[in-house]
Amino acid sequence: MNREAGFRSREERLRDLLTQGLAGDDAAYRVFLTELSAHLRAFLRRRLARLPDEVEDLVQESLLAIHNLRHTYEADQPLSAWVQAIARYKLVDLLRRRAAHEMLNDPLDEEMELFSTADSDAAEARRDLNKLLADLPDRFRLPIVHTKLEGLSVKEAADVSGMSESAIKIGVHRGLKALAAKIRGAL
Amino acid sequence: MKTDDLITMLVTGAGAVEAPPAAQRYALAIGWGAAGASLLMLLVLQVRHDLAQALLLPMFWVKVGFVTSLAVGSLFAALRLSRPGAVIDRVPIALGLPVLGIWAIAAFTLIDAEPLERSRLFFGDTWKSCPLLIAMLSVPVFAAVLHTMKDLAPTRPRLAGFAAGLLSGSVAAVIYCLHCPEMGAPFIGFWYLLGTLIPAGVGAVLGNSILRW
Numbered sequence: 001m002n003r004e005a006g007f008r009s010r011e012e013r014l015r016d017l018l019t020q021g022l023a024g025d026d027a028a029y030r031v032f033l034t035e036l037s038a039h040l041r042a043f044l045r046r047r048l049a050r051l052p053d054e055v056e057d058l059v060q061e062s063l064l065a066i067h068n069l070r071h072t073y074e075a076d077q078p079l080s081a082w083v084q085a086i087a088r089y090k091l092v093d094l095l096r097r098r099a100a101h102e103m104l105n106d107p108l109d110e111e112m113e114l115f116s117t118a119d120s121d122a123a124e125a126r127r128d129l130n131k132l133l134a135d136l137p138d139r140f141r142l143p144i145v146h147t148k149l150e151g152l153s154v155k156e157a158a159d160v161s162g163m164s165e166s167a168i169k170i171g172v173h174r175g176l177k178a179l180a181a182k183i184r185g186a187l
Numbered sequence: 188m189k190t191d192d193l194i195t196m197l198v199t200g201a202g203a204v205e206a207p208p209a210a211q212r213y214a215l216a217i218g219w220g221a222a223g224a225s226l227l228m229l230l231v232l233q234v235r236h237d238l239a240q241a242l243l244l245p246m247f248w249v250k251v252g253f254v255t256s257l258a259v260g261s262l263f264a265a266l267r268l269s270r271p272g273a274v275i276d277r278v279p280i281a282l283g284l285p286v287l288g289i290w291a292i293a294a295f296t297l298i299d300a301e302p303l304e305r306s307r308l309f310f311g312d313t314w315k316s317c318p319l320l321i322a323m324l325s326v327p328v329f330a331a332v333l334h335t336m337k338d339l340a341p342t343r344p345r346l347a348g349f350a351a352g353l354l355s356g357s358v359a360a361v362i363y364c365l366h367c368p369e370m371g372a373p374f375i376g377f378w379y380l381l382g383t384l385i386p387a388g389v390g391a392v393l394g395n396s397i398l399r400w
Contacts, residue, residue, distance in 0.1 A: 024203030033194045060193050065400065067197045069340040071206035072270050081272035089271065089342040093399070129188040147200045154200070172200070180400065 007080075010039075015079040022070060037063055040087055047091055056125040058094055062087045064180050097184065132182045140175030143168045209266055209339055216331035217262070217358055223327030224362045232320065232366045246370045249292060251361065253375060256285040257383065258357035264350040265332065269339035282353070286380065293376040308371040314378050317367065321382025324359035325352075329386050333393070341398050348394015349387050356383030 014032060021029025040059050048055050065086055073082050133141060146157035147168065158165045188196075228234075241247045260281035267273045297305055311317075332351045341347030360379050369375065 021201070022204045026198050026201055029201055030194060030198040033197060034191075037190055037194065056190060060188070060190055063190070063193060063197065065340075067201075069271070069400075071204050072209065072340045074208065074270070077270070077273065082270075083272075085272035085342050086340065125188065125190065129193060144196075148196045149199070151199050176197075184399075 011078065011080055015075075018070070018073065018079060019075060022073070033063060033067070036066070036083065040083075043084070043087055044091060053126055054094065057127045058090060060125055060127075060129065061094075061180070061183050062090045064176065064183070065090055068176050068180055093184070127183065129179070129183075132179060135182065136175055136178055139163075139167070140171050140178050143171030144175045144179075147172055209269060209335075212335045212338070213262060213265065213332065216335040217328060217354070220328030220331040220355065221358055221362065223331075224324045224359050227324055227327065228362050228366055231323075232363075234365050235368055237368075238365060241370075244370065246372070247364070249289075249372065250367075250370070250375050250379075251364050253285055253289040254357050254360040254364065254379060254383075256288070257282070258354060258361060260285055261350050261354040261357055265336065265347070265354050268343060268347040268350050269336050269341045271340050271342050278350075286376075289372060289376040289380075293371075293373040296372045305373075309373045309377065311369040311371055311374040311378075313367065313369060314374065317363075317369070317374075317378040318382035318385060320366075321356060321360050321363050321379065322385040324363055325355040325383075325386040328358045329355035329390070333390070333397070337398060340400060341394070344394045344396075344398035345391050346394075348390035348392070348398055350390070351394065352385075352387035352390025353383055355390075356386040359383075359386075 014035060017028045017032035017035070021032050037059055040062050041055065044058050044062070045052070045055050048058065066083065069086065073079070133144065136144070142161045142163065143157060146152045146160055147154060152160065154165050154168050157163075157168045161168070163171070235241065263281045264275070264278045267275045267278060296308060300308055329352060332355055333348070336347060336351050360383055363379075363382075369378075
């Protein structure tokens with residue numbers, strides 16, 4: 001199989017998985033995100049050769065963005081173009097924020113570089129999303145913890161937290177967006 | 188949190204996506220915004236008293252046609268710019284054609300006119316207020332469209348903000364046509380366009396900060 005045909009078949013496979021996921025098939029959606037994360041990792045690692053520690057954080061940030069923005073994918077568009085535009089946007093955004101950050105702060109990174117880049121760390125995210133999640137206000141945190149970490153249904157989460165079912169749904173949706181905003185602010 | 192755990196978190200309870208398509212959201216935003224702008228126009232400016240006669244003049248429809256096609260062009264631009272990876276190479280054409288059209292008519296009008304009439308065709312009676320009034324009327328649509336765009340995913344925030352502003356300005360200009368007494372193509376090709384470019388400029392500046400995600 002040549003390179004072009006391999007690309008086409010992966011594009012079709014991932015697009016089918018996403019379409020099923022958007023229609024409510026969570027199992028297909030999991031396969032989609034898992035396979036996509038491998039592609040994202042390779043894509044970002046090639047482009048962040050000098051910042052290997054940032055790769056996994058950016059993979060996670062891109063996955064969260066893709067999840068939050070999955071309603072903007074329309075089936076008439078190549079999936080690869082959509083995913084790449086999101087990943088590239090997040091990459092440029094990271095470099096932009098780092099540049100602004102380094103203008104104001106001495107880059108300590110360079111002095112510590114030697115000891116902080118061991119190979120076994122490469123696949124570990126430096127930023128802990130659990131900590132950022134814990135900092136979210138309750139109206140966002142509780143819906144996410146109950147429905148997405150503990151796996152309760154919307155109704156069960158509403159009973160446990162004393163919130164209404166619609167507040168749970170909105171809380172999950174807005175909470176994941178707030179989490180993405182926190183990531184951007186946490187550099 | 189490991190990436191696999193993040194994926195598990197995102198997948199758990201994800202369910203079907205119920206969000207309406209972007210075109211539908213923009214239609215709703217423009218509808219509400221235009222209603223607000225119309226109300227503003229009725230309260231602050233009033234409808235021109237000779238509207239019934241004006242409706243019979245071709246120039247009135249040239250004016251409405253120009254701002255409507257600019258609105259359609261900028262809606263197309265806004266739709267494309269709020270979806271990651273969408274092709275935007277036809278956006279300049281969609282925005283440029285209406286402008287070139289009105290400029291062609293304006294040039295023809297100016298060449299055709301007596302030399303002494305030309306400055307009147309360009310300045311009309313209301314050149315001082317026209318761009319500012321269009322900018323004022325654009326505020327409701329501007330707010331509604333930007334709010335919609337924020338929920339989508341513009342990967343070029345500055346350009347997307349510009350398109351949102353131009354969309355709000357041109358929708359406001361359509362409504363302003365019901366008040367405005369000016370009928371000269373040179374006037375419309377410059378002062379109306381300037382009026383739509385004010386919110387577009389504001390949109391480009393604001394977009395660069397509030398449309399980031």
